[in-house]
Amino acid sequence: MDIQTILIQFITAFTGCLGFSIVFHVRKSQWAAASTGGVLSWAVYLAAAHASGDYAGAFAGACAAALYGEVMAHREHAPSTIFTVIASIPLVPGASLYRSADSMMNGSPDAGRQLGIYTLVFAACMSAGIVVTTLIFRAVSKKIRERKQKQ
Amino acid sequence: MNREEADEYLYCAMDIGQLLLMSGAEVNRVEDTVTRIMNAAGVPDVEVFSITSTITATAHLGDFQTVTQMRRIYGVRTDMHRIEELNQLSRNICSRHPSPASIRREIAQIRAAQPINSGVMFLGYALVSGSFALFFGGDMHDFIASALIGVLLFFFEKALARLTSNHLMTALLWSAMGGFLAQIAVMTGIGHHADLISIGNIMLYIPGVAFTNSIRDLFIGDTITGVIRFLESLLLAGIIAVGFTISGRLF
Numbered sequence: 331m332d333i334q335t336i337l338i339q340f341i342t343a344f345t346g347c348l349g350f351s352i353v354f355h356v357r358k359s360q361w362a363a364a365s366t367g368g369v370l371s372w373a374v375y376l377a378a379a380h381a382s383g384d385y386a387g388a389f390a391g392a393c394a395a396a397l398y399g400e401v402m403a404h405r406e407h408a409p410s411t412i413f414t415v416i417a418s419i420p421l422v423p424g425a426s427l428y429r430s431a432d433s434m435m436n437g438s439p440d441a442g443r444q445l446g447i448y449t450l451v452f453a454a455c456m457s458a459g460i461v462v463t464t465l466i467f468r469a470v471s472k473k474i475r476e477r478k479q480k481q
Numbered sequence: 482m483n484r485e486e487a488d489e490y491l492y493c494a495m496d497i498g499q500l501l502l503m504s505g506a507e508v509n510r511v512e513d514t515v516t517r518i519m520n521a522a523g524v525p526d527v528e529v530f531s532i533t534s535t536i537t538a539t540a541h542l543g544d545f546q547t548v549t550q551m552r553r554i555y556g557v558r559t560d561m562h563r564i565e566e567l568n569q570l571s572r573n574i575c576s577r578h579p580s581p582a583s584i585r586r587e588i589a590q591i592r593a594a595q596p597i598n599s600g601v602m603f604l605g606y607a608l609v610s611g612s613f614a615l616f617f618g619g620d621m622h623d624f625i626a627s628a629l630i631g632v633l634l635f636f637f638e639k640a641l642a643r644l645t646s647n648h649l650m651t652a653l654l655w656s657a658m659g660g661f662l663a664q665i666a667v668m669t670g671i672g673h674h675a676d677l678i679s680i681g682n683i684m685l686y687i688p689g690v691a692f693t694n695s696i697r698d699l700f701i702g703d704t705i706t707g708v709i710r711f712l713e714s715l716l717l718a719g720i721i722a723v724g725f726t727i728s729g730r731l732f
Contacts, residue, residue, distance in 0.1 A: 338615060338616075342615045342616040343612075343616065345608055345611075346608070346609055346612035346613050346616060346684070349604075349607070349609030349610075349612060350605070350609055352601055352605030352608065353559075353605040353609060353685070354505075354559045354561050355559070355560045355561055356561040356562065357562050357565065409510070409564055409568050411506070411507065411510075412561045418690075418693070419690070422690050422693050423689060423692070424689025424690075424692075425613075425684070425687075425689075427687055427688075427689060427714070427718045428683050428721060428722060430718075431718040431719045431721070432722040432725070434719075435719075435722050435723060435726055436726060449692075450696075453692055453696050456693050456696075457694075457696040457697040457699075460693075460697055461700045461701060
């Protein structure tokens with residue numbers, strides 16, 4: 331992949347997330363922050379996918395999205411879902427979910443099945459990344475809070 | 482706490498839970514919120530069960546007394562702003578213990594706030610469509626075509642809402658129209674690649690987030706919700722593929 335393609339992807343990931351911020355009715359003051367998360371998760375995905383494959387990319391990208399979501403939620407005093415959902419949008423396998431259903435219906439069930447499994451594993455890796463990161467983040471921040479209270 | 486008071490508090494908590502689900506919040510957040518509000522109201526023992534379409538809660542008041550309420554939820558529309566406001570309200574309830582009457586006033590206020598400003602909304606549709614047409618490898622022509630079709634589909638969706646309330650029927654007609662407009666855009670030379678134009682529009686409707694969330698629900702133990710959402714996403718993806726296939730075959 332050349333640098334120009336990557337640059338276009340970063341820009342469109344940002345504007346695409348901005349579009350979804352409007353569609354999902356995110357507060358205007360959070361638009362930029364939420365959309366930046368989308369660029370971040372896509373950058374982490376590209377790096378990890380380049381190093382060790384798409385599924386590792388999905389896991390790492392989702393970890394980045396969830397971590398970003400939790401940190402921003404702390405800063406903005408808002409639910410973490412807002413930032414995590416918007417940040418994971420470039421990763422979410424919507425296109426491959428569609429392509430799999432499309433192949434199933436248009437005479438190439440084998441390709442459809444393969445894409446379907448890819449979509450499923452991809453989404454599972456993303457979910458694992460989000461769940462693991464959220465649990466670790468909350469456990470750690472709880473420990474930190476408890477330590478602060480003791481002092 | 483007597484039974485009537487518990488009923489009032491539970492009514493408020495269920496209102497908040499219902500609005501949360503209608504705005505697209507996760508079920509574990511809803512269960513958590515209802516439990517916390519009841520705890521703050523002075524009922525330590527409360528059981529809440531929620532899936533995407535219902536919430537059931539029982540508060541135990543001691544001496545064999547219980548209060549139970551349930552809600553049914555129809556239709557979800559993701560509204561992050563509303564989730565944030567409801568979250569703030571439930572935090573306030575937990576820290577300041579307001580009366581049920583004042584909680585109900587605040588809920589009414591949140592409910593009455595204009596859900597989504599459609600004057601800006603169609604811009605969101607255009608931005609999502611155009612951006613993802615480029616993201617998946619389209620050129621500037623595809624960007625413009627997809628964004629224009631996104632705007633048209635926004636108004637088409639509004640018109641469809643008046644025609645039918647079945648969301649699968651809406652999805653079918655919506656995607657057939659999307660495919661049709663993409664073909665026209667290529668024929669008139671506005672766009673270059675019909676499939677890339679369409680993928681931008683598809684991102685608006687394909688349940689990618691719901692699909693990923695359904696597996697997350699399974700991971701964290703909300704099994705029924707996970708299975709329901711999983712099947713709903715597959716069905717919707719299939720319907721969208723049928724819609725685009727129909728209009729593709731016409732040409």
